Amino acid sequence: MTFLARALMGATALTLVAGPALAEKLTIATVNNGDMIRMQKLTDDFTAKNPDIELEWVTLEENVLRQRVTQDIAAKGGQFDVMTIGTYEVPIWGAQDWLVSLNDLPADYDVDDLLPAIRSGLTVDGNLYAAPFYGESSMVMYRKDLMEKAGLTMPEAPTWDFIKEAAAAMTDKDNEVYGICLRGKAGWGENMAFLTAMGNSFGARWFDEEWKPQFDSQAWSDTLTFYLDLMNSYGPPGASSNGFNENLSLFQTGKCGMWIDATVAASFVTNPTDSQVADKVGFALAPDKGLGKRGNWLWAWSLAIPAGSDSVDAAKKFVAWATSKDYTALVASKEGWANVPPGTRTSLYENAEYAKVPFAKMTIDSINAADPKSPTVDPVPYTGVQFVAIPEFAGIATQVGQEFSAALAGQQSAADALAKAQSLTADEMEAAGY
Known part of the structure; x- marks a missing residue:
């Protein structure tokens, strides 16, 4: 077919x-x-x-x-x-x-x-x-009741370390409540949108100023390792198949303590017709690592x-x-x-x-905080926050997304996924004449 x-x-x-x-x-x-x-x-x-x-x-x-x-x-x-x-x-x-x-x-x-x-x-x-x-843009959506039960208070501008601490405290796998839900489904606009924005906050970038791929950098290793540990420890089963709609359903049915995703989801998680937790949702800016960039797109x-x-x-x-x-x-x-x-x-x-x-101000603040012309900690030759604005990106990032999704599924290590990402990106960029 x-x-x-x-x-x-x-x-x-x-x-x-x-x-x-x-x-x-x-x-x-x-x-x-x-x-x-x-x-x-x-x-x-x-x-x-x-x-x-x-x-x-x-x-x-x-x-x-x-x-x-x-x-x-x-x-x-x-x-x-x-x-x-x-x-x-x-x-x-x-x-x-x-x-x-x-x-x-x-x-x-x-x-x-x-x-x-x-x-x-x-x-x-x-x-x-x-x-x-x-x-x-993207932001943190979280269960205020679970945060309070965990004895924690969500900052308006949280760090990734706080997110991990909160995810651990809110996870109750016996009752199918997972501390964190994040995109794992392969795709340049699915898991790679999230991971590229997250990588920005960790100091990672797709390319240096000479268009050399940077997946062999410590910053990308830190990003992917943190993501995998967070999801494997406190995320839902089968997360490598979850994109926006799947995570939305999980959050609406009370199975996620936190979800970091598109600000547009706020109206769906607070709509009592569709969401079982509509009156329990709070919002915060996307997390950072203290390097001057937040993980929002x-x-x-x-x-x-x-x-x-x-x-x-x-x-x-x-x-x-x-x-x-x-x-x-x-x-x-x-x-x-x-x-x-x-x-x-x-x-x-x-x-x-x-x-x-309730989410109007957080949405506009998140949109205004994203800068496509300066998306990363170190200089880059491209524009775009969760993507690289070149025609080749969609194809390359889809392949990279498949490697990262395979790592989340336990089919390979973070190091192997990054090595493959580096190699395939270098090959594609060379073939494209960069």
Whole structure:
């Protein structure tokens, strides 16, 4: 069976929002995260305003989405009119003229309201190539009741050493409560997003200023060894298969004392409809090692229009609707302010109602603390916090992620995983001409 067939059978949820006869159809590829699922449920608002546009959704698991949209846009396949892509892809694809500029969105869209850190990551040579649906950093989400029971107090800005101490104190494996849940699933946007950001705080970096890989450094050894020890001692079983959604489920069902992941998860872990621990969750900045960098990333899931679309004008109408202030107000009216897509607009963080949301300030503080232009302790030739903004990164980091996930699964040592990471990265970078 082909990869495409497997992806379609195993990971695709395809839905149609009905329109009139002869309606223009938009095919939208998106990730199976909660905010995107909510967007699909609210599209009656869009189709009521645009009865001549019909929406077809292709909803995919994160790793599969990345593969599908990358294959399609590189081959100019034209399968999609709107793609959900991230801060990594936008500048690379925009520079290749693979995306449609969004500089002509309507004036009431108010592009100047977009948070500067998010907007700049989606802009190439003055052209906005994607509109942010939600922006995020990463932070610590923790059980306040378990922290209190352990006799500890979570600092607003914890260290990794405190996180390890707290994980040990909160672990109760007899009752299936694990002190820490972290990403272990292989993928450049899964375990490597977390480990790259974590590595930054340990003084690690992907490359030195001459583009030489640095997995043979002490800083990477310290990072991976600490991570493996933390997860093997206090993490859940089968963690090498856990990504964002798996850890979200574990946390919501009371099985995690702490979870360090995307700030966007805050609305899901505090929603009493979905979370058994909704009233027990606290938040803190991502940890550090005292070297001046925290282990938090910067990301936006954004909507972009591939240059091969035959429905650019209709696609722009949808992108403007889904990422507008009006959409934020729509979600607030239906689901409450805690559930609006976060991290994209200045006006949201100036809104008095949103300021009451318990994680609002921690989210914006985390976003503002991430610096893509200076992500590491020592100088590097690249930009990007949890990724390296070069085309080769996705392929290389996926391979490295497989080695690190294998180490978490107990299939090899940290030293062996790092040695393989060093070798394969060096080979790929040499082949790419660096």
